[in-house]
Amino acid sequence: MKRQDRRSRCPLNFSLQVLGDTWTLLVIRDIVFAGKRTYTEFLKSEEGISTNILADRLRRMVTGGILRKEGRGRTAHYSLTPKGLDLIPVVLALIEWGATHDPETAAPASVIERIRTHRDEVVRELRERLEG
Amino acid sequence: MKRQDRRSRCPLNFSLQVLGDTWTLLVIRDIVFAGKRTYTEFLKSEEGISTNILADRLRRMVTGGILRKEGRGRTAHYSLTPKGLDLIPVVLALIEWGATHDPETAAPASVIERIRTHRDEVVRELRERLEG
DNA sequence: GGATTATACTTGTATTATGCAAGTACTCTA
DNA sequence: TAGAGTACTTGCATAATACAAGTATAATCC
Numbered sequence: 060m061k062r063q064d065r066r067s068r069c070p071l072n073f074s075l076q077v078l079g080d081t082w083t084l085l086v087i088r089d090i091v092f093a094g095k096r097t098y099t100e101f102l103k104s105e106e107g108i109s110t111n112i113l114a115d116r117l118r119r120m121v122t123g124g125i126l127r128k129e130g131r132g133r134t135a136h137y138s139l140t141p142k143g144l145d146l147i148p149v150v151l152a153l154i155e156w157g158a159t160h161d162p163e164t165a166a167p168a169s170v171i172e173r174i175r176t177h178r179d180e181v182v183r184e185l186r187e188r189l190e191g
Numbered sequence: 192m193k194r195q196d197r198r199s200r201c202p203l204n205f206s207l208q209v210l211g212d213t214w215t216l217l218v219i220r221d222i223v224f225a226g227k228r229t230y231t232e233f234l235k236s237e238e239g240i241s242t243n244i245l246a247d248r249l250r251r252m253v254t255g256g257i258l259r260k261e262g263r264g265r266t267a268h269y270s271l272t273p274k275g276l277d278l279i280p281v282v283l284a285l286i287e288w289g290a291t292h293d294p295e296t297a298a299p300a301s302v303i304e305r306i307r308t309h310r311d312e313v314v315r316e317l318r319e320r321l322e323g
Numbered sequence: 324g325g326a327t328t329a330t331a332c333t334t335g336t337a338t339t340a341t342g343c344a345a346g347t348a349c350t351c352t353a
Numbered sequence: 354t355a356g357a358g359t360a361c362t363t364g365c366a367t368a369a370t371a372c373a374a375g376t377a378t379a380a381t382c383c
Binding site: 324325326327328329330331332333334335336337338339340341342343344345346347348349350351352353 | 354356357358360363364365367368370373374378379380382383
């Protein structure tokens with residue numbers, strides 16, 4: 060399949076054609092939770108994304124309106140657009156599922172518990188920090 | 192990267208290594224919203240998954256404890272385990288994002304609005320229907 | 324302002340995953 | 354137990370990814 064052709068108008072299918080790979084949301088995570096903004100910062104993440112894949116994903120996310128890029132070359136930095144900020148609930152849902160079902164998770168139980176019981180508040184706090 | 196080796200213990204990474212492709216969650220969707228249970232039913236979905244990919248994803252999901260398989264050959268049918276049922280909030284979050292940001296979405300506004308305003312109730316209803 | 328250096332990528336190649344067409348195997352029904 | 358429907362497997366072409374290496378851009382130093 061070529062990644063660009065739309066398979067259906069199902070909203071889940073739409074989301075998966077944009078986000079359905081193993082790297083895109085990790086970049087979002089780095090921005091939301093680690094405050095990262097630059098290519099090199101993303102590259103340093105534990106999971107070890109390849110340089111060409113990172114460049115490709117950043118390009119797709121900018122084109123897709125999830126990220127905005129400001130500056131060029133050494134000054135380039137990335138931030139979330141409103142469309143990107145709307146991914147916070149998606150990321151939290153995946154974090155909650157992963158933490159619940161991975162017996163070796165590194166996620167602190169207290170954080171997961173807070174996401175579980177005060178989800179909307181957590182979303183609001185993260186948004187405000189990134190917007191302001 | 193080989194799909195099986197763990198990149199980190201981040202819960203998001205865990206989730207993405209299991210769910211981070213464009214097909215897995217569509218099968219979950221078919222079970223949750225369309226009540227599908229068999230290979231052929233999954234195969235008929237609008238997006239057009241290939242037979243070998245479907246077989247591979249079903250196998251992975253069974254191995255990963257998301258689906259259980261009952262019967263063999265012509266009697267085989269699949270259903271969600273508790274771990275699979277826990278994916279309902281993930282699917283709903285992705286649906287909400289997709290419906291919000293796809294200008295050509297087929298999702299009825301009323302359904303999306305209900306997910307947005309009564310999320311926990313929707314999750315509970317879907318769970319009960321699938322468990323009972 | 325030209326050399327230096329850090330950062331942000333691109334390119335090439337091997338490996339792995341996917342898409343498509345065709346074939347095989349299991350099992351229910353009659 | 355023969356036939357047909359369902360559930361897959363196999364083979365091959367194309368696309369995506371991983372890894373190593375190289376190039377380009379922009380700030381810094383002299």
